Amino acid sequence: MLDALAPVGSAGPLTGGAVRPLSAGAVQGADFTQMLAQVAADAAGSIKAGEAAAISGIQGKASVQQVVDAVLSAERTLQTTLAVRDKMVAAYQEISRMAI
Amino acid sequence: MGPLALLGLASQHMKWLSVRQAAVSQNLANVSTPGFRAMDVRPFQDVLQRVQTDLATTHADHIAASPLSAASSALRQADGSDVTTSGNSVNLEQELLKAGDVNRDYALNAGVVKSFHRMLLASVKGGA
Amino acid sequence: MIDPLQSALRIAGSGLDVQSARMRVVSENIANASSTGSTLGADPYARKTISFQNEMSRAAGAPLLRVRGIDVDQKPFRVELNPGHPAADEKGYVKLPNVDVLVELADLRETNRSYQANLQAVRQSRELITMTLDLLKA
Numbered sequence: 549m550l551d552a553l554a555p556v557g558s559a560g561p562l563t564g565g566a567v568r569p570l571s572a573g574a575v576q577g578a579d580f581t582q583m584l585a586q587v588a589a590d591a592a593g594s595i596k597a598g599e600a601a602a603i604s605g606i607q608g609k610a611s612v613q614q615v616v617d618a619v620l621s622a623e624r625t626l627q628t629t630l631a632v633r634d635k636m637v638a639a640y641q642e643i644s645r646m647a648i
Numbered sequence: 649m650g651p652l653a654l655l656g657l658a659s660q661h662m663k664w665l666s667v668r669q670a671a672v673s674q675n676l677a678n679v680s681t682p683g684f685r686a687m688d689v690r691p692f693q694d695v696l697q698r699v700q701t702d703l704a705t706t707h708a709d710h711i712a713a714s715p716l717s718a719a720s721s722a723l724r725q726a727d728g729s730d731v732t733t734s735g736n737s738v739n740l741e742q743e744l745l746k747a748g749d750v751n752r753d754y755a756l757n758a759g760v761v762k763s764f765h766r767m768l769l770a771s772v773k774g775g776a
Numbered sequence: 777m778i779d780p781l782q783s784a785l786r787i788a789g790s791g792l793d794v795q796s797a798r799m800r801v802v803s804e805n806i807a808n809a810s811s812t813g814s815t816l817g818a819d820p821y822a823r824k825t826i827s828f829q830n831e832m833s834r835a836a837g838a839p840l841l842r843v844r845g846i847d848v849d850q851k852p853f854r855v856e857l858n859p860g861h862p863a864a865d866e867k868g869y870v871k872l873p874n875v876d877v878l879v880e881l882a883d884l885r886e887t888n889r890s891y892q893a894n895l896q897a898v899r900q901s902r903e904l905i906t907m908t909l910d911l912l913k914a
Contacts, residue, residue, distance in 0.1 A: 612905055612908045613662060613781070616909065616911050616912055620765050631773065666784070670783045670784040673783075673788040673894075674839075676788065676890075676893045677788060677790055677841045678791070679890045680887075740890070747897060747900055751904070
Protein backbone atom coordinates (compact mmCIF):
# COMPACT_ATOMS: atom_id res chain seq x y z
CA MET A 549 0.00 0.00 0.00
CA LEU A 550 2.84 2.32 0.75
CA ASP A 551 4.15 1.39 -2.68
CA ALA A 552 1.12 3.16 -4.12
CA LEU A 553 2.72 6.36 -2.88
CA ALA A 554 6.10 5.71 -4.45
CA PRO A 555 5.18 6.42 -8.13
CA VAL A 556 4.11 9.91 -7.06
CA GLY A 557 7.72 10.75 -6.36
CA SER A 558 8.51 10.15 -10.03
CA ALA A 559 6.18 13.02 -10.89
CA GLY A 560 8.77 15.30 -9.32
CA PRO A 561 10.79 15.98 -12.52
CA LEU A 562 7.72 17.46 -14.21
CA THR A 563 7.84 20.40 -11.88
CA GLY A 564 11.56 20.42 -11.26
CA GLY A 565 11.10 19.54 -7.63
CA ALA A 566 8.36 22.00 -6.83
CA VAL A 567 6.43 19.10 -5.32
CA ARG A 568 8.26 17.39 -2.47
CA PRO A 569 8.60 13.60 -2.84
CA LEU A 570 6.63 11.73 -0.22
CA SER A 571 8.62 9.90 2.42
CA ALA A 572 8.06 6.16 2.93
CA GLY A 573 7.61 6.54 6.68
CA ALA A 574 4.55 5.64 8.73
CA VAL A 575 1.52 7.49 7.48
CA GLN A 576 -0.70 9.37 9.88
CA GLY A 577 -3.75 11.56 9.50
CA ALA A 578 -1.84 14.72 10.35
CA ASP A 579 0.82 14.02 7.70
CA PHE A 580 -1.81 13.59 5.03
CA THR A 581 -3.45 16.89 5.92
CA GLN A 582 -0.10 18.64 5.72
CA MET A 583 0.75 17.05 2.43
CA LEU A 584 -2.62 17.87 0.93
CA ALA A 585 -2.18 21.45 2.05
CA GLN A 586 1.24 21.53 0.41
CA VAL A 587 -0.21 20.16 -2.82
CA ALA A 588 -2.99 22.75 -2.78
CA ALA A 589 -0.47 25.52 -2.16
CA ASP A 590 1.71 24.34 -5.04
CA ALA A 591 -1.24 24.25 -7.40
CA ALA A 592 -2.35 27.73 -6.34
CA GLY A 593 1.21 29.00 -6.70
CA SER A 594 1.65 27.76 -10.22
CA ILE A 595 -1.72 29.14 -11.29
CA LYS A 596 -0.75 32.53 -9.80
CA ALA A 597 2.53 32.43 -11.68
CA GLY A 598 0.70 31.74 -14.93
CA GLU A 599 -1.71 34.60 -14.22
CA ALA A 600 1.10 37.01 -13.41
CA ALA A 601 2.84 36.12 -16.65
CA ALA A 602 -0.38 36.61 -18.63
CA ILE A 603 -0.90 40.04 -17.04
CA SER A 604 2.68 41.01 -17.82
CA GLY A 605 2.07 39.91 -21.37
CA ILE A 606 -1.05 42.05 -21.67
CA GLN A 607 0.81 45.04 -20.22
CA GLY A 608 3.51 44.50 -22.81
CA LYS A 609 6.14 43.82 -20.19
CA ALA A 610 6.69 40.19 -21.10
CA SER A 611 7.22 38.63 -24.47
CA VAL A 612 4.68 36.27 -26.03
CA GLN A 613 7.11 33.43 -25.54
CA GLN A 614 7.64 34.18 -21.84
CA VAL A 615 3.90 34.11 -21.27
CA VAL A 616 3.48 30.84 -23.16
CA ASP A 617 6.39 29.28 -21.25
CA ALA A 618 4.87 30.32 -17.90
CA VAL A 619 1.42 29.02 -18.80
CA LEU A 620 2.79 25.67 -20.03
CA SER A 621 4.89 25.36 -16.88
CA ALA A 622 1.81 26.10 -14.74
CA GLU A 623 -0.09 23.45 -16.67
CA ARG A 624 2.59 20.87 -15.92
CA THR A 625 2.79 21.77 -12.23
CA LEU A 626 -0.98 21.71 -11.90
CA GLN A 627 -1.18 18.33 -13.62
CA THR A 628 1.45 16.92 -11.28
CA THR A 629 -0.12 18.31 -8.11
CA LEU A 630 -3.54 17.02 -9.16
CA ALA A 631 -2.05 13.57 -9.74
CA VAL A 632 -0.30 13.71 -6.36
CA ARG A 633 -3.52 14.76 -4.68
CA ASP A 634 -5.48 11.95 -6.31
CA LYS A 635 -2.91 9.35 -5.32
CA MET A 636 -2.72 10.62 -1.76
CA VAL A 637 -6.49 10.65 -1.37
CA ALA A 638 -6.72 7.10 -2.82
CA ALA A 639 -3.98 5.86 -0.48
CA TYR A 640 -5.65 7.50 2.53
CA GLN A 641 -8.97 5.91 1.65
CA GLU A 642 -7.28 2.55 1.37
CA ILE A 643 -5.73 2.98 4.80
CA SER A 644 -8.98 4.10 6.39
CA ARG A 645 -10.71 1.01 4.95
CA MET A 646 -8.30 -1.26 6.79
CA ALA A 647 -9.69 -3.09 9.76
CA ILE A 648 -8.42 -1.76 13.10
CA MET B 649 18.65 14.87 -21.19
CA GLY B 650 15.56 15.01 -18.98
CA PRO B 651 12.28 16.25 -20.45
CA LEU B 652 12.39 19.52 -18.53
CA ALA B 653 15.91 20.30 -19.71
CA LEU B 654 14.92 19.53 -23.29
CA LEU B 655 11.96 21.90 -23.02
CA GLY B 656 14.29 24.52 -21.58
CA LEU B 657 16.73 24.10 -24.46
CA ALA B 658 13.99 24.34 -27.07
CA SER B 659 12.73 27.49 -25.36
CA GLN B 660 16.26 29.00 -25.40
CA HIS B 661 16.58 28.19 -29.08
CA MET B 662 13.27 29.88 -29.85
CA LYS B 663 14.39 33.02 -28.02
CA TRP B 664 17.64 33.04 -30.01
CA LEU B 665 15.70 32.55 -33.25
CA SER B 666 13.41 35.47 -32.33
CA VAL B 667 16.40 37.75 -31.93
CA ARG B 668 17.74 36.52 -35.27
CA GLN B 669 14.38 37.30 -36.87
CA ALA B 670 14.71 40.86 -35.55
CA ALA B 671 18.24 41.11 -36.99
CA VAL B 672 17.14 39.83 -40.41
CA SER B 673 14.19 42.26 -40.38
CA GLN B 674 16.56 45.11 -39.57
CA ASN B 675 18.84 44.13 -42.45
CA LEU B 676 15.94 43.88 -44.91
CA ALA B 677 14.50 47.22 -43.81
CA ASN B 678 17.89 48.85 -44.42
CA VAL B 679 18.60 47.15 -47.73
CA SER B 680 19.05 50.54 -49.41
CA THR B 681 20.38 52.63 -46.51
CA PRO B 682 23.83 53.99 -47.43
CA GLY B 683 26.59 52.92 -45.08
CA PHE B 684 24.49 50.28 -43.32
CA ARG B 685 26.31 47.10 -42.38
CA ALA B 686 24.33 43.87 -42.10
CA MET B 687 23.99 42.42 -38.60
CA ASP B 688 23.51 38.89 -37.34
CA VAL B 689 23.38 37.05 -34.03
CA ARG B 690 26.27 35.07 -32.58
CA PRO B 691 25.94 31.30 -33.12
CA PHE B 692 23.48 29.62 -30.76
CA GLN B 693 26.30 27.52 -29.30
CA ASP B 694 28.10 30.62 -28.02
CA VAL B 695 24.96 32.04 -26.42
CA LEU B 696 24.19 28.66 -24.89
CA GLN B 697 27.60 28.45 -23.19
CA ARG B 698 26.96 31.68 -21.34
CA VAL B 699 23.56 30.45 -20.13
CA GLN B 700 24.84 26.95 -19.23
CA THR B 701 27.21 28.30 -16.60
CA ASP B 702 24.31 30.12 -14.97
CA LEU B 703 22.06 27.04 -15.22
CA ALA B 704 24.47 25.00 -13.10
CA THR B 705 24.06 27.31 -10.15
CA THR B 706 20.35 27.93 -10.17
CA HIS B 707 17.12 25.98 -9.91
CA ALA B 708 16.37 24.08 -13.08
CA ASP B 709 13.08 25.90 -13.62
CA HIS B 710 14.45 29.39 -13.40
CA ILE B 711 16.99 30.60 -15.90
CA ALA B 712 18.78 33.41 -14.09
CA ALA B 713 20.59 34.90 -17.05
CA SER B 714 18.03 36.19 -19.49
CA PRO B 715 18.90 34.49 -22.76
CA LEU B 716 17.35 37.49 -24.39
CA SER B 717 19.96 39.86 -23.01
CA ALA B 718 22.64 37.33 -23.81
CA ALA B 719 21.46 36.99 -27.38
CA SER B 720 20.79 40.65 -27.99
CA SER B 721 24.21 41.58 -26.73
CA ALA B 722 25.40 38.97 -29.15
CA LEU B 723 24.22 40.92 -32.15
CA ARG B 724 27.25 41.72 -34.15
CA GLN B 725 28.08 43.05 -37.55
CA ALA B 726 28.26 40.20 -39.98
CA ASP B 727 31.52 39.72 -41.83
CA GLY B 728 30.74 42.00 -44.74
CA SER B 729 30.53 39.90 -47.84
CA ASP B 730 30.01 42.49 -50.54
CA VAL B 731 29.91 46.16 -49.76
CA THR B 732 28.33 48.39 -52.34
CA THR B 733 29.69 51.80 -53.33
CA SER B 734 27.19 53.37 -50.93
CA GLY B 735 28.70 51.35 -48.07
CA ASN B 736 25.67 49.08 -47.74
CA SER B 737 26.49 45.42 -47.12
CA VAL B 738 23.05 43.84 -47.04
CA ASN B 739 22.63 40.87 -49.38
CA LEU B 740 18.91 40.53 -49.98
CA GLU B 741 18.96 36.90 -51.12
CA GLN B 742 21.11 35.85 -48.18
CA GLU B 743 18.79 37.59 -45.72
CA LEU B 744 15.77 35.86 -47.25
CA LEU B 745 17.56 32.51 -46.95
CA LYS B 746 18.28 33.26 -43.28
CA ALA B 747 14.61 34.09 -42.80
CA GLY B 748 13.70 30.71 -44.27
CA ASP B 749 16.09 28.98 -41.86
CA VAL B 750 14.59 30.85 -38.91
CA ASN B 751 11.08 29.86 -39.97
CA ARG B 752 11.94 26.19 -40.29
CA ASP B 753 13.92 25.99 -37.04
CA TYR B 754 11.28 27.88 -35.07
CA ALA B 755 8.54 25.54 -36.32
CA LEU B 756 10.68 22.55 -35.37
CA ASN B 757 11.33 23.82 -31.84
CA ALA B 758 7.69 24.75 -31.33
CA GLY B 759 6.70 21.26 -32.47
CA VAL B 760 9.13 19.69 -30.00
CA VAL B 761 7.81 21.82 -27.14
CA LYS B 762 4.20 20.99 -27.99
CA SER B 763 4.82 17.22 -28.25
CA PHE B 764 6.92 16.90 -25.13
CA HIS B 765 4.54 19.04 -23.12
CA ARG B 766 1.60 16.82 -24.13
CA MET B 767 3.61 13.69 -23.39
CA LEU B 768 4.54 14.96 -19.93
CA LEU B 769 0.94 15.79 -19.13
CA ALA B 770 -0.22 12.39 -20.38
CA SER B 771 2.44 10.47 -18.46
CA VAL B 772 1.39 12.03 -15.16
CA LYS B 773 -2.30 11.56 -15.80
CA GLY B 774 -2.15 7.76 -15.94
CA GLY B 775 -4.31 6.03 -13.26
CA ALA B 776 -4.91 7.31 -9.75
CA MET C 777 14.11 44.56 -26.57
CA ILE C 778 11.36 43.05 -24.50
CA ASP C 779 9.79 40.98 -27.24
CA PRO C 780 12.09 40.41 -30.20
CA LEU C 781 9.25 39.13 -32.36
CA GLN C 782 7.22 42.29 -31.78
CA SER C 783 10.33 44.34 -32.56
CA ALA C 784 10.92 42.33 -35.73
CA LEU C 785 7.33 43.01 -36.77
CA ARG C 786 7.66 46.76 -36.24
CA ILE C 787 11.04 46.94 -37.91
CA ALA C 788 9.80 45.12 -41.00
CA GLY C 789 6.68 47.28 -40.96
CA SER C 790 8.76 50.44 -40.98
CA GLY C 791 10.81 49.05 -43.88
CA LEU C 792 7.56 48.44 -45.74
CA ASP C 793 6.43 52.02 -45.11
CA VAL C 794 9.58 53.64 -46.45
CA GLN C 795 9.76 51.39 -49.51
CA SER C 796 6.16 52.15 -50.44
CA ALA C 797 6.84 55.88 -50.00
CA ARG C 798 9.84 55.45 -52.30
CA MET C 799 7.65 53.67 -54.85
CA ARG C 800 5.22 56.59 -54.87
CA VAL C 801 8.07 59.04 -55.51
CA VAL C 802 9.61 56.98 -58.31
CA SER C 803 6.20 56.40 -59.92
CA GLU C 804 5.52 60.13 -59.83
CA ASN C 805 8.86 60.77 -61.54
CA ILE C 806 8.03 58.27 -64.28
CA ALA C 807 4.52 59.62 -64.77
CA ASN C 808 5.90 63.16 -65.16
CA ALA C 809 8.95 62.28 -67.24
CA SER C 810 7.69 64.48 -70.08
CA SER C 811 5.72 67.07 -68.15
CA THR C 812 6.78 70.46 -69.35
CA GLY C 813 5.59 73.85 -68.19
CA SER C 814 2.69 75.50 -70.05
CA THR C 815 3.73 79.14 -70.18
CA LEU C 816 6.60 81.01 -71.78
CA GLY C 817 9.98 79.75 -70.50
CA ALA C 818 8.33 77.95 -67.59
CA ASP C 819 10.13 75.23 -65.62
CA PRO C 820 9.06 71.62 -66.18
CA TYR C 821 8.48 68.89 -63.59
CA ALA C 822 11.52 68.55 -61.34
CA ARG C 823 12.67 65.08 -60.33
CA LYS C 824 11.94 64.17 -56.71
CA THR C 825 14.22 62.16 -54.45
CA ILE C 826 13.51 60.56 -51.10
CA SER C 827 15.81 59.91 -48.15
CA PHE C 828 15.38 57.69 -45.09
CA GLN C 829 16.79 57.73 -41.60
CA ASN C 830 16.81 55.40 -38.61
CA GLU C 831 15.00 56.70 -35.54
CA MET C 832 15.22 54.89 -32.22
CA SER C 833 11.80 53.72 -31.10
CA ARG C 834 11.23 52.91 -27.44
CA ALA C 835 8.07 51.00 -28.22
CA ALA C 836 9.93 48.70 -30.58
CA GLY C 837 13.16 48.77 -28.58
CA ALA C 838 15.02 49.16 -31.86
CA PRO C 839 15.73 51.78 -34.52
CA LEU C 840 12.89 52.10 -37.02
CA LEU C 841 13.25 53.41 -40.54
CA ARG C 842 11.47 56.68 -41.32
CA VAL C 843 11.26 58.95 -44.33
CA ARG C 844 13.60 61.87 -43.67
CA GLY C 845 12.20 63.98 -46.49
CA ILE C 846 11.30 64.31 -50.12
CA ASP C 847 13.67 66.64 -51.92
CA VAL C 848 13.98 68.06 -55.38
CA ASP C 849 16.84 66.94 -57.59
CA GLN C 850 18.97 69.97 -58.42
CA LYS C 851 20.24 68.46 -61.65
CA PRO C 852 19.73 70.92 -64.50
CA PHE C 853 16.81 70.46 -66.85
CA ARG C 854 17.29 69.13 -70.34
CA VAL C 855 16.61 71.53 -73.14
CA GLU C 856 15.16 70.88 -76.55
CA LEU C 857 14.65 73.15 -79.50
CA ASN C 858 10.90 73.30 -80.11
CA PRO C 859 9.77 76.82 -81.01
CA GLY C 860 6.07 75.90 -81.43
CA HIS C 861 5.80 74.63 -77.85
CA PRO C 862 3.77 76.73 -75.36
CA ALA C 863 6.66 76.58 -72.91
CA ALA C 864 9.30 77.60 -75.41
CA ASP C 865 11.35 80.65 -74.47
CA GLU C 866 12.30 83.57 -76.74
CA LYS C 867 14.99 81.48 -78.43
CA GLY C 868 12.53 78.59 -78.96
CA TYR C 869 14.02 76.26 -76.37
CA VAL C 870 11.80 74.12 -74.13
CA LYS C 871 13.00 72.91 -70.73
CA LEU C 872 12.31 69.21 -70.14
CA PRO C 873 12.22 67.33 -66.82
CA ASN C 874 15.54 66.14 -65.45
CA VAL C 875 14.11 62.61 -65.31
CA ASP C 876 15.85 59.65 -66.93
CA VAL C 877 13.11 57.06 -67.35
CA LEU C 878 15.56 54.16 -67.56
CA VAL C 879 17.10 55.10 -64.22
CA GLU C 880 13.66 55.49 -62.67
CA LEU C 881 12.52 52.10 -63.98
CA ALA C 882 15.60 50.42 -62.52
CA ASP C 883 14.88 52.22 -59.25
CA LEU C 884 11.28 51.04 -59.36
CA ARG C 885 12.32 47.43 -59.86
CA GLU C 886 14.76 47.59 -56.96
CA THR C 887 12.20 49.29 -54.72
CA ASN C 888 9.66 46.61 -55.55
CA ARG C 889 12.13 43.87 -54.64
CA SER C 890 12.86 45.57 -51.31
CA TYR C 891 9.15 46.02 -50.69
CA GLN C 892 8.44 42.33 -51.34
CA ALA C 893 11.30 41.29 -49.07
CA ASN C 894 10.02 43.47 -46.22
CA LEU C 895 6.49 42.17 -46.79
CA GLN C 896 7.88 38.64 -46.46
CA ALA C 897 9.56 39.63 -43.17
CA VAL C 898 6.31 41.09 -41.81
CA ARG C 899 4.39 37.94 -42.71
CA GLN C 900 7.00 35.69 -41.17
CA SER C 901 7.20 37.61 -37.88
CA ARG C 902 3.42 37.36 -37.62
CA GLU C 903 3.60 33.65 -38.35
CA LEU C 904 6.24 33.05 -35.66
CA ILE C 905 4.04 34.81 -33.07
CA THR C 906 1.10 32.64 -34.16
CA MET C 907 3.24 29.50 -33.83
CA THR C 908 4.10 30.53 -30.27
CA LEU C 909 0.50 31.14 -29.29
CA ASP C 910 -0.52 27.84 -30.88
CA LEU C 911 1.53 26.06 -28.22
CA LEU C 912 -1.27 26.86 -25.81
CA LYS C 913 -3.86 25.15 -27.96
CA ALA C 914 -4.63 21.49 -27.38
